Amino acid sequence: MSITVHKITKRFAHFTALDRVDLEIPGGRLVALLGPSGSGKTTLLRIIAGLEIADSGVVQFDGEDFSNRTAQQRRVGFVFQHYALFRHMTVFENIAFGLRVRPRRTRPSAQRIRARVTELLELIQLQNQAGRYPTQLSGGQRQRVALARALAVEPSVLLLDEPFGALDAKVRLELRRWLRNLHDEVGVTSVFVTHDQEEALEVADQVAVMNGGRIEQVGTPDDVYHRPTSSFVYNFLGNVNLFHGRIDDGTAYIHEEATGHLVFVRPHALEIARQPRGANYFRATTKHINAAGPLVKVEAVTEWGAPVHVEMAQERFRDLALRNGEVVYITPRDLAVFANEQRAG
Amino acid sequence: MIGAMTLPQAPALGESAPVRRALIGATVMFLGAFLLAPLALIFAVAFGQGIAAYFASFRDPDTLSAIRLTLLAAAIAVPANLVFGVCAAWAIGKFEFFGKSFLISLIDLPFSVSPVVAGLIYVLLFGARGVLGPWLTAHNVHIIFAVPGIVLATIFVTFPFIARELLPLVAAQGNDEEEAALTLGANGWQTFLKVTLPNVKWALLYGVILCNARAMGEFGAVSVVSGHIRGLTMTMPLQIEVLYNDYQFVAAFAVASLLALLALVTLIVKSFVEWRVGKPGGQLA
Numbered sequence: 001m002s003i004t005v006h007k008i009t010k011r012f013a014h015f016t017a018l019d020r021v022d023l024e025i026p027g028g029r030l031v032a033l034l035g036p037s038g039s040g041k042t043t044l045l046r047i048i049a050g051l052e053i054a055d056s057g058v059v060q061f062d063g064e065d066f067s068n069r070t071a072q073q074r075r076v077g078f079v080f081q082h083y084a085l086f087r088h089m090t091v092f093e094n095i096a097f098g099l100r101v102r103p104r105r106t107r108p109s110a111q112r113i114r115a116r117v118t119e120l121l122e123l124i125q126l127q128n129q130a131g132r133y134p135t136q137l138s139g140g141q142r143q144r145v146a147l148a149r150a151l152a153v154e155p156s157v158l159l160l161d162e163p164f165g166a167l168d169a170k171v172r173l174e175l176r177r178w179l180r181n182l183h184d185e186v187g188v189t190s191v192f193v194t195h196d197q198e199e200a201l202e203v204a205d206q207v208a209v210m211n212g213g214r215i216e217q218v219g220t221p222d223d224v225y226h227r228p229t230s231s232f233v234y235n236f237l238g239n240v241n242l243f244h245g246r247i248d249d250g251t252a253y254i255h256e257e258a259t260g261h262l263v264f265v266r267p268h269a270l271e272i273a274r275q276p277r278g279a280n281y282f283r284a285t286t287k288h289i290n291a292a293g294p295l296v297k298v299e300a301v302t303e304w305g306a307p308v309h310v311e312m313a314q315e316r317f318r319d320l321a322l323r324n325g326e327v328v329y330i331t332p333r334d335l336a337v338f339a340n341e342q343r344a345g
Numbered sequence: 346m347i348g349a350m351t352l353p354q355a356p357a358l359g360e361s362a363p364v365r366r367a368l369i370g371a372t373v374m375f376l377g378a379f380l381l382a383p384l385a386l387i388f389a390v391a392f393g394q395g396i397a398a399y400f401a402s403f404r405d406p407d408t409l410s411a412i413r414l415t416l417l418a419a420a421i422a423v424p425a426n427l428v429f430g431v432c433a434a435w436a437i438g439k440f441e442f443f444g445k446s447f448l449i450s451l452i453d454l455p456f457s458v459s460p461v462v463a464g465l466i467y468v469l470l471f472g473a474r475g476v477l478g479p480w481l482t483a484h485n486v487h488i489i490f491a492v493p494g495i496v497l498a499t500i501f502v503t504f505p506f507i508a509r510e511l512l513p514l515v516a517a518q519g520n521d522e523e524e525a526a527l528t529l530g531a532n533g534w535q536t537f538l539k540v541t542l543p544n545v546k547w548a549l550l551y552g553v554i555l556c557n558a559r560a561m562g563e564f565g566a567v568s569v570v571s572g573h574i575r576g577l578t579m580t581m582p583l584q585i586e587v588l589y590n591d592y593q594f595v596a597a598f599a600v601a602s603l604l605a606l607l608a609l610v611t612l613i614v615k616s617f618v619e620w621r622v623g624k625p626g627g628q629l630a
Contacts, residue, residue, distance in 0.1 A: 049528060050528075051524050051527070051528070070527070071524070071527040071528050072527050072528075072530055072531065072532060074528075075530070076528055077528070078524070078525065078528040080521050080524070080525060082521060084521035084522050084524065084525040085522075085525075086522055086525070086526075086539075086540055086543075087522070087544065088543040088544060097526070097529055097531070097539070098529035098530055098531075101526070101529065101530055101531040101532075101535045101539070102530060146525075149525075149529070150528075150529075152529075153529055153530060
């Protein structure tokens with residue numbers, strides 16, 4: 001089922017959470033709402049679910065206006081950041097809940113419910129935990145139960161609010177791959193909220209980057225990472241070096257009398273050498289070197305005193321044999337230029 | 346060392362054994378002298394002239410009428426405060442609104458006001474010379490020195506018990522589970538019955554027990570509005586006082602023993618609730 005969000009606005013007291021947001025989510029996709037805290041992503045998700053009511057704007061499911069339907073009528077599966085499992089019910093009862101509360105006419109028989117819950121327990125690989133209570137499960141297990149509970153009612157869309165936010169790093173990595181596989185298997189239109197750009201880029205078919213109650217860019221992970229349309233998106237997706245500069249005849253001059261342009265370079269797109277090469281370089285002094293991890297991270301200070309971060313392969317680092325306090329020449333291989341929006345107003 | 350085995354503690358807090366024994370001893374002695382001994386004395390005096398005399402006390406029609414009135418007042422006050430307590434805890438715990446902290450203080454009012462003052466409020470409102478007195482007299486409605494006044498005063502003094510017991514729990518649990526139930530297709534009533542109520546049932550039970558104990562035991566407020574008409578507007582605590590003043594010690598303490606039993610039941614239920622809450626599926630938070 002496709003979801004269309006049209007000119008949704010939501011204000012809380014003195015704070016505008018969403019400002020005329022438009023978003024198109026095609027059926028069957030897994031879409032990430034990515035943004036820093038306070039960007040409005042959770043509010044948008046809750047408005048789609050019917051848990052929050054927009055001040056103005058329209059939410060459509062498959063082209064039909066759902067704005068005035070309650071959460072109960074929308075048939076969405078909602079997964080909460082802190083699981084929100086029913087604490088007084090066993091895992092089995094939690095998953096069965098959505099089927100048991102149906103009106104008698106549409107309620108499946110006890111055997112059908114049992115079969116459906118067993119099937120879902122297999123899907124989340126917790127067949128042996130059916131009789132346990134939520135407090136007896138680990139965080140990752142609880143979140144899987146929450147997912148199974150949401151899927152039990154065969155929702156038209158699945159909405160997940162920071163689904164892995166409360167888990168530790170390793171479980172998070174495991175669970176998000178599992179979610180991706182699950183989505184490929186079940187195929188239900190899914191939207192998940194995250195502030196973790198790595199998570200969004202790895203799991204989603206499409207990423208909507210949000211900032212200050214607006215959507216900055218919507219695109220595939222490849223699009224938003226490699227072809228960001230705004231300085232915010234470039235800045236938010238991955239580490240970045242920021243220089244002020246000016247553009248003249250298709251050439252960027254950094255650290256000259258800035259004339260309203262921002263120049264971004266990713267740390268891995270900077271090349272360090274001991275000798276100047278070509279015409280595009282600046283001089284810097286290395287300050288701190290961190291060689292732990294797949295890439296070596298070098299922190300240096302430019303000749304005009306700004307910090308600059310460079311990442312390079314371990315081999316390259318060994319060839320250079322860099323040490324702290326050395327003078328090096330840095331050449332950008334790839335950069336992105338945006339008009340300085342703050343200045344432009 | 347026995348002390349170290351029964352009281353495993355961080356070394357920094359490990360008082361020496363004599364100090365520990367002295368502290369525990371002092372506590373037990375205090376509780377014994379001020380709580381257990383008087384309680385035991387009630388039963389000792391009540392049964393002082395044999396079991397027959399004890400049960401004979403309950404054949405007195407005035408005493409029976411007092412017990413009936415106490416049960417009636419509790420039977421009205423407890424359900425009324427149950428409904429109110431659940432509503433108040435729900436509204437205050439789940440929603441944000443203007444004047445919320447004022448409402449919380451208001452709920453606590455009966456705790457901070459002397460019961461005598463509480464009784465006087467009703468006399469000033471509904472008494473013959475009260476604000477609504479002439480109108481009530483004209484319509485032949487009797488509140489003060491009658492059963493309705495006793496029920497009203499009881500409701501007033503027991504007002505905070507259930508709300509106070511539920512409030513912190515409801516606030517700590519937040520709205521997540523209710524929202525989850527709604528998205529799963531449950532309606533408001535199903536959500537309340539299957540999610541909200543089971544989550545607070547033990548606190549609710551304890552609140553009801555406390556409320557009931559106070560409703561049956563209230564003396565001050567009820568005394569002011571009762572008028573002490575024997576056989577009509579006497580509750581158990583009032584009857585105890587009257588019997589005692591009439592030197593009918595066995596009868597006075599026999600009725601008192603019923604109220605003391607109620608206190609014991611309250612304690613047992615409290616222990617049970619605490620034990621139950623500690624078990625899986627019964628967590629408080």
